[in-house]
Amino acid sequence: MNIDLNDPVWSIPKWLEQNGNNWLFVVTLFTIAQLINVILSTFKSVIIIKGSKNTAVLVNTISYSISAFITAVIGSVVKNVPITVIITAITNAVGVWVGLTIIDKMRKERVWKISGTVKAELWDDLRRDLITNQIHFIPLETSWDKRRVLDVYSESRQESKLIGKIFKKYNVKYMILEAHNSLY
Numbered sequence: 001m002n003i004d005l006n007d008p009v010w011s012i013p014k015w016l017e018q019n020g021n022n023w024l025f026v027v028t029l030f031t032i033a034q035l036i037n038v039i040l041s042t043f044k045s046v047i048i049i050k051g052s053k054n055t056a057v058l059v060n061t062i063s064y065s066i067s068a069f070i071t072a073v074i075g076s077v078v079k080n081v082p083i084t085v086i087i088t089a090i091t092n093a094v095g096v097w098v099g100l101t102i103i104d105k106m107r108k109e110r111v112w113k114i115s116g117t118v119k120a121e122l123w124d125d126l127r128r129d130l131i132t133n134q135i136h137f138i139p140l141e142t143s144w145d146k147r148r149v150l151d152v153y154s155e156s157r158q159e160s161k162l163i164g165k166i167f168k169k170y171n172v173k174y175m176i177l178e179a180h181n182s183l184y
Contacts, residue, residue, distance in 0.1 A: 031087050033070045038095025039102070040066060043068055046103055112160060114152045116167060116174035123148040126170045 044063040048056040118126050130137050130152070140149040156162040167174055 019108055027083065027087070030070075030084070031091060034091040035067050035095050035098075037070050038091050039099040042096050042099025043103065046100075086096050095097060096115075110155075112154045113177045114154060114160075114167075114173040115149070115177070116152065116169050117147045117149050118172045120146055120148055122170045126166070126172065129166050129169070133166065135159070135163055135166070177179060 041063050044059045051059070067133075122136045127137075127139075135152060138151045140151065142149050152163055154163055166172075
């Protein structure tokens with residue numbers, strides 16, 4: 001595919017060729033643009049899974065448009081396939097990690113319901129450990145003599161880790177549900 005850099009559509013690559021004869025400048029610009037693109041694509045992936053259809057369409061359109069722009073404009077100036085591939089691989093590794101870290105920092109803490117069962121002979125020790133660690137729980141009555149059942153609600157990752165350690169100590173079998181739905 002031949003690109004006519006005199007075509008007004010390609011004025012940015014022409015500018016880069018004229019003003020960016022410095023190879024390092026062009027590669028740095030490509031790296032920064034690609035990193036931003038990967039971070040936005042990571043946001044896109046999460047939003048597509050968790051968002052509405054309209055939000056997913058909008059974010060996907062923006063992300064792919066930016067990607068096409070970067071590929072067409074800067075890729076036509078770099079003209080070095082191995083360098084482009086290496087930069088793309090590195091920015092993908094770094095960008096996905098940065099994007100997910102940003103999403104984790106922005107994510108609100110959630111309430112998790114942890115329902116568990118423990119052997120009846122371990123119940124008193126488990127109960128004592130939960131109370132000692134100020135973990136609130138609801139014991140559930142069942143007709144099951146061999147096991148006891150309880151619900152625990154966790155509001156933070158730190159509390160969830162503590163609950164996990166205690167449950168492991170007593171070999172509690174459990175399932176986790178995210179409490180995020182509303183009734184209205």
